[in-house]
Amino acid sequence: MARRGQRQTGTTRSAPQRRARVGNDGIMSVLARAVREVEAGAQRGRVSPSTRTKFQVVALLAREERTRAKADGALTEPQRAEKLKRLDGIGTILAQTAARDTSLLSLLAEDAEVSDAAIVLKHDMLQAAGVEETPEAAAETEETTVAAPVERRVVPQSVVSRQLANPFLPPDFEAAQAAKPQTQRLATWELLGPLFSAFERAAGGSKACMALPEPSDTKVPVGLELMRHQAEVIAAAEDGHRTFLLADEPGLGKTAQALLAAQAANAYPLLVVVPNVVKTNWAREAELWTPNRPSTVIHGDGHTIDGFADIVIVNYEVLDRHVGWLGDLGFRGMVLDEAHFIKNKSSQRSQHVLQLSERIRARTVRPLMMALTGTPLINDIDDFRAIWQFLGWIDDKKPRAELMRSLEETGLTPIDPGFYAAARSRVIDMGIVRRRKVDVASDIPARRIADLPVELDDEAGRSIREAERVLAQRLVKRYESALANRTSGITVEGIDHELVRRVAGWERDESSGKTDENVFTMMRRIGQAKAGLAADYTAQLARNVGKVVFFAKHVDVMDLAEETFERRGIRYSSIRGNQTPKVRQRNIDAFVDDPEVAVVVCSLSAAGVGINLQVASNMVLAELSWTDAEQTQAIDRVHRIGQDEPVTAWRIIASQTIDTRIVELLDSKAGLAARALDGSDDEVSASADMQLEALVGLLTDALEQQQDT
Template identity: 25%
Template sequence: MLFHIPPNLVAAAARNAVPLRVDVDLSQAPPPEQLPALALLQRWTHGDAEPPKLIQLSRMQLRELVAAAGGQPIFLYNGERSAWPRPELLEEPSSGAQPGTATQGRGRSSLPSRRSGNSESGKSAGRSPAAPRPDEEAEDLVGTLDGSEHFLSVSLPSREHPCYRSLLEFLKANGFSLEPSNRRWWLRDRHKVLNLLATQGHRLRENFDLEETPNFTARTAHLREAQVNATVEESGPDDFVLNLDLAAGGAPEAELRSALATGRHYIEHGGRIYLFDEARLAKLADAQQALATAASQRQAGPAAHSTLRISRERVPQAQDILDELAPNFRPTDEWERRSRALRELSRLPPAPVPPELQATLRPYQRLGVAWLWYLQEQRLGGVLADEMGLGKTLQALALLAALTASAKNNGAAPQPAIDGAAAALSPAGDTPKKAGARPRGGQRAHKVKPPSAGAKALVVAPASLLENWRREAQRYTPQLRVLVHHGVNRLRKAEAFAAHELIITSYGTLSRDRKLFAEVEFACAIADEAQHIKNRHSQNATALRALRADTRFVLTGTPLENSLDDLRSLFAFLMPGLLPALPLGAGAEDRAWHDAQTRHATAPYILRRTKAAVAPELPKKIEQTIWCEPTPAQAALYRQWQETSERELIDLAASGASEGRLRLATLTQLLRLRQICCDPRLVSPQAHRAADSAKLAALLELLEEAIDDGHRVLVFSQFTSLFALLRPELDQLGIAHAYLDGTMNATERQREVDRFQRSPDIPVFLLSLRAGGTGLNLTAADTVVHLDPWWNPAVEAQATDRAHRIGQTRTVTSYKLICSGTVEEKVLALQEEKRAALADVFEASDAANARLSLSDLRSLLTAE
């Protein structure tokens, strides 16, 4: 960022109007220390995406800029880069004269005006500025703009002025010619003058620091800018009709069309001249293209009149466009409700979540559930894209609890949400409408379709996460009748679904049972870990789109992973027809247009919060358990070893073996069962594959989301042999990782720690719990995964604290992966109850000294 100070700084400061040329490179992220100055620029230019090339500031604004710069060398004066060079020029004059204010050409009565000459700057039209007084700097010569609708006359500023060269190029490019006798540049053709004022007037008057003469102001006062008028009316329960009209003092549409068709950027009507501002025409054309429902309605240029059908899901996008295009637009009540609801989330009415569940939700989660509930009631859909660790599963379960409770309380259906939303969104002090009253303007009240009978909900998730969904539903929504439709528990008839309120299934099972699911109508369908449907031609995506559901939601931390095609695939499932189809073989320009439409249309239906954004609501450390249902092969091997172990121990006891020997045998069998929970290949390497490990699949899902979300992860395990199986999987996926175990000496360990801490390109660090659980500072990570449970939570906490240490500025999330129905679940339940006894199972080197009774040890091996 660099601000070029003009040579006539002293005189410009005396006028309280200092022009600065601005150089800002936004192709890369600006340094943090320059952000305050960049924020000022955006505020002064009303949030324009592109910073101005030239800006004129008052002394007060200069003081703000200098303070924001904080002494940085962002000013160029007399060829030298430095901090602000003349602090004395920032002070207000002591004479008591009122300082002027900087202007960006935003306010105007007829035409945009950057700066008009005062009554002392020249009494007659076209008069050149007076020569500088001896006490002024010689360079204090600014350009002037004079003329009328018939001619324009421009005098150049001094050659040292920052705008001199760009203004000269502009005049030459737009047909001005130099008159040597008065050294002024002239444009004398009326048609050309009016076209230039319409198409380039803003640039001429705002970008070149020109001083407008009183003559020019007076003789162009009758020129007006054509406006865009917008009106809307309801058309059926779900649609609106939007009319966009180019308005020029009542000029007939035929005349407007004729002017646009012939390239004339103005029209004369009723004794006035109306200019077609080129930027406004471009916005009108963009709006007409963006809101057209069919390709046949899209045209290259703006139309004087257009009638567009707007579906309910496109109202937020249309309102965003109208905010800029037609500020005077007055919508109907129904349009207002729909457009405001997703723009002012804090005003959404809360979802009817059961009180005991509501009490567990953090404020941002309550807002997320209210957002989901609003979309559910309006039969829309959305992407809950919160950063991992913020409780997307919990918010989805709260929505399903609210849906089920509402259906039960109301019998057939919840009260139409739009009525409740209207009360919540109406301005303070408004009187509620009486029952049966018609909305303003005679529009019909909108009625929301009731949910499907039974209010059944469907969750589709990766197979590795089905058990976790079941456990979370059991924990947070125990009132729901839940079925995991997977494996041997699959239903065979559609009628059987009616006995359950929540169906949980995998993507693979949904694809296989597609015909069965096609016979069931759900009130809500939720797709978890949406990367499984980002290829819209995959079987998973096709099966999801075939579902019959009133509303559809997606849970993912990364809705946009590779390209906007990811979003298109998600919304083909969520709200078919929302996005215009991308033609086959579309060129770069066509694709850019469709990409812009995709971003704008989907934005209202994507809710993403980061941990940084909701940090005040979060603890410094979040701990979560991820439940893994063993795969069929894994479960079979586990049962086999369990049965074999029991028989061997019975035979060993019958043979008269000592208790010490029995203890050793029991501990060995427990070790084998714990290894099977991690990966069957640890016990039976020849007979099993990586796909047989539910925990490995769950870990890879978790790592993929974490890495896509920008997190860095520590993975702890007691089994280095498990890392030997995991590392090739990471290599195959292209996931760089560091590694540390107990066989490495101090130098090797420190080298791996330094690699991870210093290289953002290494997102994963695999650590043996014994070797890496203490003494290390790994604050580059903010996510910790425990692959297998340790008997003592304090040991796991020590390992987690490798990331959660002094110097950590982010919330640390710790995940514990547990195989359900196994020794791991029993250990988890007994961690607090029998911590001292469990120490013997994991740490005793001498079985004779173990404090856990033999019967307690045997209980960990039993099937129940």
């Protein structure tokens, strides 16, 4: 699992909280020596794992040291300038090294995983430099979501106390085990592929939502009110339904539905697994909606948790060290927030989630299992697989007993024309719940995405366009070389589009050690070039319409934007992936509650889920996402229940660059969830890979221009 860096960002950007020995500038010497070792390792050829680790740690420490130097009032201006100059030199060496192996660039991203080895190396380098953390920083570090190696499992003392107080879990007589289905017709059929295909083929007008009962008179705390669509899910739990893929569009109050459904099903103790950025918010919501059910949040090794709480909240990143005792606690329900986080079944987080769900089902007959996600399909219909397995509908190879029995009842097989529609309906009846804002929350104002083309007519813009030209030329050469060396004897008149896709795939998949020009680095460079323009427009909006949310993908783009706001005298807060829950919540509260804080600068990866920012109705998307789901999640931080003004997302597009092509691809990808879940007639391209399609378009355009000349 991953660990993240420890940068602490307050309402205005602040330096990392360290205390260095007086007069000791050892960190610069340590960084200088380490960056030379990284450079030498890259020059020897293939970059080793240890060199990659050192590259990332040097980058993290250099970034922190730059922030500290800018904020250190004890430095004179000449001292500050000298230190920044030396840091620039380290940055230049890192950039030259990344040019040799562009895969290193991924280590600089905001959401880049930081391994245990990197954390240890960072600690060792700080010690070697004579730098130590303050007690305050050390305490906050304990709260951050840093994952331990799988071998290091913990059992908090309060959990031991709970187990000693109740050593024998009461038997569960709620229901008898379901009988095995009589699988005659479907026993030898491969069914998972057809089941997924049933959603991909969904006919227009066929929405994905189980039949829900009329809402009952659910009691909620004074001052709170449920909307009808929320009460329907709670009524279904009261009626005995126990598995839900709650896929309501973001902003429709899935957290409240899950908490009250658990109360209706008496599914306590309840385990809630969430992204780190929202676990504090989940504790707040639990206290709000189910105040009589104490909740506890697991931080780090869990020393501060209440072992007797009814609701246990844990984030994905520390799940590995707690999976042992969590599986033995006797949970009667499990909620998985942002369930698309487990779409990659081979990942450690997915394996731990699936392991826990199996252990809960083994101990409790018909536990409440809820997967919450407004964007269940990111790239492919197969994204359903791990979620369905978590819910107990399928296993690795086939439907489980309840779903198999339901499919048998249709009397159809995959060769029958009516199978796909019938199978889709049976899966939906297992517990898929999907409602759109336009259907159930008409009082939420409309939203729109407004594209703002900007001209990059400076040196950066010219450099980017030249980089695109170089990349296109390289693609053309690879295409022509492949064409010339073809041995099959096949000839294609005009452009061979199949070969174009193969060449684009080679370009995307291969690490290019000879050049730093590829689709990923170009998008980052475009983001950097747009940063100042996007921040300027955000500043104008803030002065004219009030609070504005600014989203970016890369740390350096966020840094440039924040520098612009500082120059403009605009107060801002910042939400980043390397903040502790306490710092992140403080910054969210500053934006929401302080009228003087006009802008919140958000990381797409860290702030794109589970955060309520509807105090603003305008947002700026300074960089483009690689998925429509990521963009939608960001917009729905503002466009959600509680919003009373029309929402506008201002998307900054760099004209005459690959940015324009990415926008077209992004918008075309929006149809996947719409067709599979919302019954849209929009055609869906099969699992289109955004980077691949961008390269296909770039090469196709270059070949067409070549033919025209």
